[in-house]
Amino acid sequence: MHKLFPSQLEDEKIYIVVRQHWVVLLKKLFIWFMFAAALVLFRRYGGVWLPGLFEGSIGAVTKLFLQVYTIFLTLSLFLIWLFYYLNVQIITDRRIVDIDQVGLFHHEVSELHIENIEDVTSEVSGVLGTVFNYGDVYVQTAASIERFEFSDVPNPGSINKLILDLYEKIPPEQRTNAHHN
């Protein structure tokens, strides 16, 4: 069995695997597209604005610069997708797992057992968030001061409800938090 996270058990049921909403990815791609458009515009009009830019020795250096810039664009597109793909939240019948690829050299896996949940809050804000129904889900635990955060996930209300439903399935004597009982 291919495990989604290191401590996944054989009989553990995965309810949802969630990433940031595609609109958030699209916003990053839009910024990338601006840089790509700058390249296209420079290729098209660079010679008009600066005559001789694409001719002779200077032209070869300009060509080299544009090729290095294209490599940079290719790499950044790959990294945008990589960070989108590797930042994932998983909700199982036993725990919530937050996998964060913070940087290229920093991978973080946080787990929270369902019985330790104290409070769940979902939040939708902004024009795009309201229109496309994405936002944040905060899960507060009894044990830890730091709260779990799902950033810009689709349908935060449904995720909130799913977590609370899973919590309700835990027998009261197993719950860490008494005042939810």
Next chain:
Amino acid sequence: MNFSLFANMVIGGIYYVLAAVMVFLAAFGIYVLIKYGEKRGLSLVVALVFSFFFLTILAQSHSTLQNIV
């Protein structure tokens, strides 16, 4: 080309430093993707497609550099 030796060294030096950094980031990105990627097949396909484009443009730029220096 009509550049001095010093200019050639500067152009080549900057190019190789930038290329080395980007190759390292690309290679490490592929390693991270394959290591932590949820779907092994998708990770491999993306890694292959990215590598193809990346190496193609890198080879072109290196060829351009050799014409300059």
